[in-house]
Amino acid sequence: MNKKGYNCVVCIKQVPDTKRIGPDAMKEDGTVNRAALPAVFNPEDMNALEAALSVKERYGGKVTAIAMGLPAACAILREALMRGADEAYLVTDRKAAGSDTLATSYILSQAVRRFEPDLVFCGRQAIDGDTAQTGPQIAEKLGFPAITYLEKLDLEDGVAVAVRDIGTGVETDRVKLPALFTVTDRYGELRPPDVRRVMEYKKAKAPAEGGEGSGIGQLSCDDIGCEAERCGFAGSPTNVSKVASVVLAGGEYREIPATDEGIKAFVEGLVADHTIG
């Protein structure tokens, strides 16, 4: 560790709020009507930001938030600044359009790299895709170990002591920095915005949003040295072949009266056909 504390970078994503899907969320052709979905700060990226902010609070250092996306994604970068991030950058570029997780992780890794971080934090997964792939892929590209499913983190002289969920239990790891961590919703909740910072950053803008643009940095694929053939559609090996909206499988349906007799007869039927007993 250096005397200035730890240099932390957090990757955050603006996502459509898939938990609040209304009746107008799907178009008639079965595609998603993004306009009908509010855009939000991906929930587990908030936990990731909290992890970075608590490192800074406990050990000193700096927190840089990076989001890749359209200029509208500046909304979550402003939010990150208000909650305590020191700097915020938007990676936005037409060349990035159509990126799958492989291309996204490549572009983000190129952005992250220029900040020479000690610790990189990502949310475990984003609620629009639920893939949980981008974090481990950024780590691979940076040559950092990935500590996935982080629940707790302490630092001891440049070594991270990380507690992570392994599904069948909980594991404690010691890992030399630099390293990347994917953070789950079991990590502490993101702290509320600071009133003073809200005033300070509510007008922060990236140039892509129009006007002067100050307070949020902006990076293009060229700025961060991306090879064009590894970005966007060109750099994405996966193709969406077909999309269908979910049709609930309606089968045979029978209503059972909620009476003693109705329920007794129903249970006897289940016993008779060996479903129970």
Added chain:
Amino acid sequence: MTENNNRNGEVWVFAEQEEGVLADVPRELLGKGRELADRLGVKLAAVLMGDGVESLASGLFEAGADVVHLADDPALKTFRGVAYRKAFVKMVRECRPQIAIFGATHMGRDLAPAVASELRCGLTADCTDLQIGDWTDQKRKDASGNGTVVKDVLLQIRPAFGGNIIATIVNPYNWPQMATVREGVMKKLDPRPGAKGEIVRHDAGLGGEDLPVEVVEIVRRHSSVNLKGARIIVAGGAGVGSQENFKLLHELADALGGAVGGSRAAVDLGYCEHERQIGQTGVTVRPALFISCGISGAVQHLAGMQDSAKIVAINTDRDAPIFKVAHYGIVGDLNIVVPKLIKAVKKGW
């Protein structure tokens, strides 16, 4: 993208193990993998990594594998992302499989993205079905304006957008075609006792720099919850109303010899433990009998239970989506209906 396809390549299944015990999911994946490999006319292989795990190979042959690729090395004793990735990638480069599938477990979702990243190939997460089929690339047109047909690719089918859509993803050019598959979704084959196959031993090729992470301690959760193995599941949602009311569901499950599950809402409200969550971000189940209590039926939840053989829905709201997947519906207050069920079940024996 450059094409890098080996049409004769095997179908690979990652044989996840911990402490020398195979997880359930490799057997499930071998069931699906058998179907894919037979369709393609190639061998089905399991990739087994660990320290002193060769004895697990027989279980993999019994579950359907023709070949076991074995990387046995002290450095692979406990799962560590960098070491496992390097050993796996080395085997892929040597053998050039056309498909590699992993369980969408914590381990699989850590390893598979890193492998795909290093190989620069596509990866589809959390598939609920896999098929072989043709795909037409509309971006590569021939002289008469028709797209190019790529034969026999892996169709990777998964829910997306919080379960509101089902997408089919293909990775036609940069093979291996990689996917993770949710636990409990694919069916195991009937075991083939005494089945034999070929063991191919690989040198993991690891050095000290490949172990940047030291695993200090693992505390296993000795969970009494076994949703995946349960024949009968009683599950509750927000409509249960309180942790106290949830005890009724335990009582019914006990009477039936079943297990208790919950929707995400029930978990978030603290009515039941995280490990009981059924749905897209929890466990996928397909019991003989699923009794749903006070669950409205968000698609994310339905994705995890709609293949149950018999679904009974209890809800006060006649219009709740859960009734659309249910075979039997009881419209009523679960606090009245469930005690009646308990009574009927106890008498019924």
